[in-house]
Amino acid sequence: MRFSQSLIPTLREAPANAEIPSHVLLLRAGLIRQLGSGLFTWLPLGVNVLQKVERVVREELTKRGAYEILMPFVQPAELWKESERWQVMGPELLRLADRHDNEYCLSPTHEEVVTDLFRNNVSSYRQLPCNLFQINTKFRDEIRPRFGVLRSREFIMKDGYSFHLDEETFDATYQAMYDAYAAILTRLDLDFRAVEADPGLIGDGDSHEFHVLANTGEDALAFSQDGDYAANVERAEAITEELRPDSKKDLTKLATPGVTSIESLVDFLEIDIVSTVKTIIVEGKDSPIALVLRGDHELNELKAARLPNVVQPLRFATEEQVLDAVGCKLGSIGPVGLEIPVYVDRAAGVLADFYCGSNETGFHLSGVNWDRDVSCDNNVDIRRVQEGDPAPDGSGPLSIVRGIEVGHIFQLGTKYSRSMQASVQDANGVNVFPLMGCYGIGITRLAAAIVEQRHDEIGIDWPTEASPATLHVLSLNAERSELVRTTSNQIYSDCMNAGIDVLYDDRPERPGVKFADADLIGIPHRVVVGERALNEGKVEYRYRRGETSLVEPSDIVRRLNA
RNA sequence: CGGAGUGUAGCUCAGUUUGGCAGAGCGCUGCCUUCGGGAGGCAGAGGCCGCCGGUUCAAAUCCGGCCACUCCGACCA
Structure with missing residues (x-):
């Protein structure tokens, strides 16, 4: 492929609408x-x-x-x-x-x-x-x-x-x-x-x-x-290895004015986020459905969508639906006393003496315990796994x-x-x-x-099997040198005859332009044909960004086929 | 569909606030100089300022509508 005759419009600057x-x-x-x-x-x-x-x-x-x-x-x-x-x-x-x-x-x-x-x-x-x-x-x-x-x-x-x-x-x-x-x-x-x-x-x-x-x-x-x-x-799958400790505290209602998120609850009460649970209301086929997660965990929506009676695809309840089913605003929901189905994530189910919403705007509960204060019958896996969680097959922590x-x-x-x-x-x-x-x-x-996956600050780094060509030949200042011209033409035709894919940069461009484009395009093998090395009868060969070596022009095909 | 932004030369972008000759850099064409990591000079070509309408003596610029593209979210074999 001759660079000069093909359509290879390289750009010095990145177009504005491209990000990645x-x-x-x-x-x-x-x-x-x-x-x-x-x-x-x-x-x-x-x-x-x-x-x-x-x-x-x-x-x-x-x-x-x-x-x-x-x-x-x-x-x-x-x-x-x-x-x-x-x-x-x-x-x-x-x-x-x-x-x-x-x-x-x-x-x-x-x-x-x-x-x-x-x-x-x-x-x-x-x-x-x-x-x-x-x-x-x-x-x-x-x-x-x-x-x-x-x-x-x-x-x-x-x-x-x-x-x-x-x-x-x-x-x-x-x-x-x-x-x-x-x-x-x-x-x-x-x-x-x-x-x-x-x-x-x-x-x-x-x-x-x-x-x-x-x-x-x-x-x-x-x-x-x-x-x-x-x-x-x-x-x-998110598995939980801990066992639920015994309860030590009594159920207590706390005034929490203006606290409508787990983060603000943790700040307000100065407690560990791992001692909190959050309750998410989603649409169900018969009634809304409550999902309970530990405060620091995220809902896995695909897992939740597979629960019985949950609508597919998963939809979160609107503020009105929550008010209707629970009786409070979004930031104050908790599992205690709910009259809709409740599913408890495994990790939330092993907590004791935890904090949660009270279903009354402006109040939260502390010292909450499963079974004693609220049923934990529907213990399920509905959270996203996190870095460091145990692998479900017991093979160690997850990355x-x-x-x-x-x-x-x-x-x-x-x-x-x-x-x-x-x-x-x-x-x-x-x-x-x-x-x-x-x-x-x-x-x-x-x-x-x-x-x-394969690029750096100067350009692409093509794997050999996907590269637009196997070899990139740059002829430097060929218009001034008969020797450069005939040598690079010879290498090009030798490679073509040997079935090697070549991008032949035969443009009358300055060397810097050719080098920069070659770096950008990122073809793995490069041969530079210039007067400097030709004075010794050689051309420069380089594998991607490795060291340059001087080789006989007639040796290129053999090297690439090796 | 919700939120945010951008549309002016091939590319990157000024100019729009405050209406008054359509601009710069890179790229492109020609000539000269330079000649191994995106050279320099001179001379050029290149525009429906996204589109339609309105206001105005005058619109890239102000107003209304539309379109396209990008980003965030919802979606995704």
């Missing part, structure tokens, strides 16, 4: 341009990266028995109505009509279409298991696109779907896909974690997410430093890091095969609904996640 490193650097290094909110054009260098990432993904999947297909991006509404997702999904599903007024959607994912394909073409258990994938554009009308290509509306994803007659073959494929994802991220030289995940609304079985670790990640991951436990904090979710694998069970009547005949001639698995990995998101 991957967005800034992909723009500055000339890999992408933004068209609109959540919509991006990929320029030549960017397309190279996508193709490299796709190649790694394809190789790891096909060697594990998955076959590539390509399904339509625009899909008829009928299929989505069959699975009922037309009704269930909100405005993130972009719907449109054609000239005949028929309804369609832009596909965010392809379960319906692949299941339809399967039922129309597979009818015997002899054809199972079947594992298909595609790499295709997706569209999700995100409420708020952000973080550049990390959360865009239109994006490229590899999505795969497998069909199975029994658990055994399903488990084997699930494990193979798990291994494929780990292999992909390993080849891309990324620091990543596979974690237990919440399957969301898609399925109900096992689910794992693959996260690239980065400070800008949207997800928090909990993992034990010593053991194998790793989970999304949304999913991580919490941030990650970018690049892959997600699910067990779909028979949800789609059943709702779309995609049955096959088993060996006994009985029609059965196959088990399905679903495996996604974001191509464009992965490209951004790489930059997010």
Whole structure:
């Protein structure tokens, strides 16, 4: 690729509307341009990266028995109505009509279409298991696109779907896909974690997410430093090892004028926050429902939403609903005397002599004890785990890091095969609904996640397998030197003939400009062709930011292939 | 959708408070000098000041409406 003839519009300054490193650097290094909110054009260098990432993904999947297909991006509404997702999904599903007024959607994912394909073409258990994938554009009308290509509306994803007659073959494929994802991220030289995940609304079985670790990640991951436990904090179980001590104090009502938060209660009474509980009222199917947490803990909304009779998705009660159900304002709620269902988090349930709201505005209670003063029958896990909490499998304290979710694998069970009547005949001639698995990995998101994890103050640091090129050749002042010109042209054509990807900076720019752009773009191998070294018959070779060495021009290809 | 902010040259941004010739730096074109880490000089090109309407002798600037983009929140295979 000749720099001068390609379209590589590098920028000296960061565009004003880019905030995070991957967005800034992909723009500055000339890999992408933004068209609109959540919509991006990929320029030549960017397309190279996508193709490299796709190649790694394809190789790891096909060697594990998955076959590539390509399904339509625009899909008829009928299929989505069959699975009922037309009704269930909100405005993130972009719907449109054609000239005949028929309804369609832009596909965010392809379960319906692949299941339809399967039922129309597979009818015997002899054809199972079947594992298909595609790499295709997706569209999700995100409420708020952000973080550049990390959360865009239109994006490229590899999505795969497998069909199975029994658990055994399903488990084997699930494990193979798990291994494929780990292999992909390993080849891309990324620091990543596979974690237990919440399957969301898609399925109900096992689910794992693959996260690239980065400070800008949207997800928090909990993992034990010593053991194998790793989970999304949304999913991580919070266990409590302490036992409840005996009560020592009497229940006492305290006047606490103006105290409406745990922080102000702690300050006002000069007490330990760990001796307090907070009570949160959420909407329930029959009546509001109270959730009790230790003062320093945070509610895990996914856990709370799974409690019986809690509405899904979780909604906090309004001030009016609280006044109606409890009889006080938001800052004075407590579990004692409530006539609505009360769920107590495990950690709150082991407290004795604690402080809480009195359900009377302006007053709190001290010396409160479970069983004696208020029932603690519904002891549940509803809090977010914190740094230092014990891992639920006993493997030591948890650390919490941030990650970018690049892959997600699910067990779909028979949800789609059943709702779309995609049955096959088993060996006994009985029609059965196959088990399905679903495996996604974001191509464009992965490209951004790489930059997010691998950059420094001067630019990107591409892993070899995702780099827009293997080698960056800079010819310095070629217009003044016949020798520089012919040598760099020779290196370029030698590499092309040897199948090595080269970005050849043949522009008539000053050396400083070329060096700065090379640092920014971040291709791992660099060869500088200039008069200085050519006087000794050599060119300068450097691996990323390592030491420079002088090598024979004719030796470049051999070195890169070594 | 709620809250905050920004829209002026390809990019970064002044100018808007107090209405009066459309600006700077970088980038781009040409010439000269320089020539291994974003050079210097000279001469240029480049604008629907987001859009529509209003006020005014006069609007980038004031008023009304709309749109786009960014950030915070709710949402998220």
